[in-house]
Amino acid sequence: MSPIDPSKDPPEMKSEAKVIVIGGGITGVSTLYHLAKSGWTDVMLVEKLELTSGSTWHAAGNLPSFSTSLNIMKLQKNSIELYQQLAEQTGQSVGHHQTGSIRLAHTKERLDEFKRVAGLATLAGLSGVEVVDNERLKELHPFLDTTGLLGGLWDPYDGHIDPTSVTNAMAQLARGYGATIVRHNPVTAITQLADKKWEVTTEQGVIHADIIVNAAGFRANEVAAMIGHQFPICSLEHQYLVTDNIPALVDRAHHLPLLRDPDISYYLRQEGKGLILGPYEREPVAWAVDGVPTTFGQELLQPELNRLEGIIGAAMEQVGIIGDGGIKTVVNGPIVYTPDGLPLLGPVHGYDNYFACAGFSFGITQGGGAGRYLAQWIIDGHPEVELWELDSRRFGSYANLSYTVTKSLELYANEYQLSCPNEYAMRPACREVKTTPIYEILKHKNAVFGAYYGWERASWFAQSANAPVENFSYSRGNWDAAVRSECEAVQNRVGILDLSAFTKFEISGKDARSFLDRISPNQVPAKCGDIALAHVLTPSGSVAWEFSMTLLESGAFYLMCPAACELLIEDWLRQRATKYADISIANITRDWGTLILAGPRAREVLAKLTDADLSNEAFPWFTGQEIQVVGAPVRALRMNFVGELGWELHHPLQHQQALYEALVWAGEAHGIVDFGLRAMDSMRIEKGYQIWGRELTTEYSALAANMSYFIKTDKSDFEGRAAVLAEKEKPSTHRLVLMEVQAGPADALGSEPIFHQGKLVGLTTSGAYGYRVNKSLAMGFIKRELASLDTELTITILGEECSAKVIRGCLYDPKGERLKS
Known part of the structure; x- marks a missing residue:
């Protein structure tokens, strides 16, 4: 490739491009470079001033690979490896030390x-x-x-680099692949046309593009305002x-x-x-x-x-x-x-063909890898690694300017804070953004709350009013005895948990069933009260998100989905619904609450408050009914995530306090307790239940994650079906297993390396102490040939080599007798 002077623009700006990247800092140039290198050469970058204007040129240029997130570490590693190659490819120094x-x-x-x-x-x-x-x-x-x-x-691997030189080197290579760069060309207006393509007005003329990328650095919100939204950046x-x-x-x-x-x-x-x-x-x-x-x-x-x-x-x-x-x-x-210090990458909520590459506080070390992964996102639909923690849709409307500035200032002041589990969620700034009606009651009961997607959620309940604060550690902390007590109470008596943060949708209309049948690999419920679990697949057969669906008396379908990915799911549903004539999608997350009632006494507690027949014959496991509980309309679903007899009680949020107080009153004679997310996580791992964002990601296939039971390949068509069929012919290299671990005071947290006879064979996805079985447990993906019972493994936890072995996929109540009792 002959050298190209990055200071010389082509004589004419193109009027059309497949992709327009707005912003000529290191992240925008990296995105352009990786798109062009991948064969998408009809791409253009426009920059208001010079390349590297904004924050890139004055950055210190440090290149840490360090991160407490595995995939962010991979992203930064990609940056370093790319930068090491640039000098050789361009024949020019990039100042890498x-x-x-x-x-x-x-x-x-x-x-x-x-x-x-x-x-x-x-x-x-x-x-x-x-x-x-x-x-x-x-x-x-x-x-x-x-x-x-x-x-x-x-x-x-750490070091530093000259930010301007490395950016210009990528710009030179991008041009060599056929990309166009136009400097001194500010964008003045952006309009999305009826066909979802874009009309971008610049000082030098109008450009039509299929896709736009907002990589405008600290001017990203100026560009966003032209489109009609704002990012949580400052x-x-x-x-x-x-x-x-x-x-x-x-x-x-x-x-x-x-x-x-x-x-x-x-x-x-x-x-x-x-x-x-x-x-x-x-x-x-x-x-x-x-x-x-x-x-x-x-x-x-x-x-x-x-x-x-x-x-x-x-x-x-x-x-x-x-x-x-x-x-x-x-x-x-x-x-x-951004409020959590991580960049905004990927599709922008509410729009088609619009991607974010903004909010980088460590743009130099992350720019190279971010451009690579964003190019994959644009071309393939998702990057090679799971990047939910960077997804631009991970914040909701609660993250307004005031919230963003306050949380960002808090974050900067704690830039090097320990990244122990829950630490960020429990920081004090901008709390109580989203609360449920029983928040104050739970607070009075010594709930230790964390903020997740803006929601205040009880992590555990302190046993003393003098210590309702979590001491952060990578080992079992001051919550250990309390969580054990919560788990034992749910196992032996009955517990109650507020899970109102669930994302919830109602899908209705004549085409609702056909629509769900297209996105669900599982059969759609056929009769009123039927429930099905579904795992929406990517074209490669991995899990994009998960949901349960219940057919209501009205004929509508009630969907429950993970709390954090509300906007991702809303986009997914909206974009696919356009192909159907009669369909309505209502996001009712803020209107309906959810209380979990679980434990061997759950039926006796609920029976005091309703005339509904709760027997096994009248109300079998994994079915739902619309009932009245102390005068409140309740969608009672006989399922839960902790492996005990129980119900999810979904209700209009205005009835929550009365419903909760009635359940507690009815449960007093049975020793009812409140329990939190830590206890639920411990109990779900004992059951071997996979969870979105941990075991269920875009990085591993649904079959590798043992979800074949929920995938009905005899259905005529659903997204990802071809990949599932191909994998059945040629199984993936890894498989999810549950492991018993001989751990000390620290359990696996996820992303610990797993070894077999000294060789790296996989990684953990989740871990916790199982208080009902008195064992330290971990879930993780290992090489398929090792995924058999009693295989001896080693997991490195905080530098200690802990013996582990593969056990059956469900350790607690493997036959489900307690669930179905």
């Missing part, structure tokens, strides 16, 4: 985090990432004072300082490794013969909340070093040579944040 990095641990919990991340690195193919002691830290960084440290994490100030040359570094032949101290909250790396020190302030500042100035491009903001003094002082105590160089430059530039 692979120095490696160390992260410091002051506490046991931080060291546990590093041990967990080292396990993720094994799964991601990053050999050499390891937890090291203080002696090794000194070898790696001779200027580091290790006093007070317990060790650290060594990552040999800009924050980020400062770092560059020192003059430091004498101790002048004669060194090799760069120091990049150093991060997450507990003090800074990164430090060598830049030439000086250093860059980047603190994350405890009291961060939002920028341009009311809108980015029109002319702002490659400018910087006014530095305010006084905000950094405490962190700078602590860093100088650890690395004394910082004080040997004067401050040469202070960079203060805007970077984009």
Whole structure:
């Protein structure tokens, strides 16, 4: 490929393109590059100013592979591998320095985090990432004072790169593949036409496109406003300082490794013969909340070093040579944040042929991989890895500007916070956004709540009013005894759980059955009260989302789906419903609540409050009836996720408090207890129940996840059927299993590596302690040939090699006798 000067645009802008990428930062250019490389050469990028204007050009350019998420680690690994190849492909330096990095641990919990991340690195193919002691830290960084440290994490893949050079290198290659880049061409209007294609008006003319990608960085919401929506993104100030040359570094032949101290909250790396020190302030500042100035491009903001003094002082105590160089430059530039700190990638809710590639606070390290995965999303319908945690539809309308700014500021101040389970969900900012009518009652009962998709959901119930707070840890924490008690109560008596956060739809109309038959691999309920579980498949046969459907007396179908993917499901249903003449889709999530009543005394409790016949003969397992309970209309479904006799009681939300209080009153004689999500998760793993987002993802096929019972290939047609039939002829390489683990105080959490005779053979998807069976359990995918009973395995949990063995897929009540009692 002959070199192409990225500063020279073609003489004429095209008036049509298959894809238009709006924004010339590293993420937009990466998307363009990967589309063109994949053969989609009729693609165009338009940029308001120069490439890298915005946040890219002033970024520090650090390249960590570190993440507490396996798939984000894979994404960042893809970036690093791509950047390593660019210099050779273009014949130009991209300023890549692979120095490696160390992260410091002051506490046991931080060291546990590093041990967990080292396990993720094994799964991601990053050999050499390891937890090291203080002696090794000194070898790696001779200027580091290790006093007070317990060790650290060594990552040999880390380093830094020149953001402008790497962006221009990808732009050059994209052009070589046939893509078009037009700079100094701001977008002024965007209209979606009747055929779902786009008309994009720019300063240099009108472009018609099949698909648009919003990669406009901190101007993404300016572009979004032209379309009619807003993203949950905002800009924050980020400062770092560059020192003059430091004498101790002048004669060194090799760069120091990049150093991060997450507990003090800074990164430090060598830049030439000086250093860059980047603190994350405890009291961060939002920028341009009311809108980015029109002319702002490659400018910087006014530095305010006084905000950094405490962190700078602590860093100088650890690395004394910082004080040997004067401050040469202070960079203060805007970077984009979302409420959870992760970018917005993929389809945009409510629109067709519109994708997001925005909200990157770590755009350099994530840009290369994000462009690759987004190109796959556009071309194939989903990326090669499950990226729900980055999906642009993971937030609802609750994430308005005020929420976004407040949560982003909280996140920045806790940039290096431990990522223990539930930690983010229990942060204090912007709580009680979505609550149910019994929220205050549960709060008074010492419920420890977490915020999930905006909903306040009880994780567990503290046994003492003096301790309704979770102590975050990677091991069983202060919730352990309480959750055990909740599980034992559900097993032996009866428990009640608020699951109102379920996403709920009603599908009605003459075409409702045909519509559901097309998206469901399972048979659609045929008579009133029938219930079916369905797992919507991708074209490759993996699971996009799951739902239960119940045929109501009215003839409508009642759908219950995972809480978090409400907008994804709404899009999926809306886009496919256009092919049917008589169909109505109503999202009733905010109108209907759900209470779970489960345990061997559940029938006796409910019988006190209804005239309905609850016997096995009149009300069999896995059927539903519309009944009256203390005067409230209830859709009672005889099923649950904990493996005990019980009902899901769906009701108009205005009746919830009266219904809940009546159930508690009726259950007092039977020792009724409230239980939370931790207990439910423990009990569902004992039953071997798969869950969306863990065992059921787009990464593994439905058959590999043991869902064949719910897939009826004798049906004439449903989405993904061809892939299912092909897999039956040639089974997938992995299969989901349930494992008993000889664990210590820490159970598997998911994404731990699984070994057989020293060889990596799979990964966990979920784990918990099973309090009804008194065993530590894990679910995970392993090589198919090993998925037989009693196969001996090893799972690495926080650096410890724990013996495990494959057991039957349902450990608790395997015949379902308790469910059907």
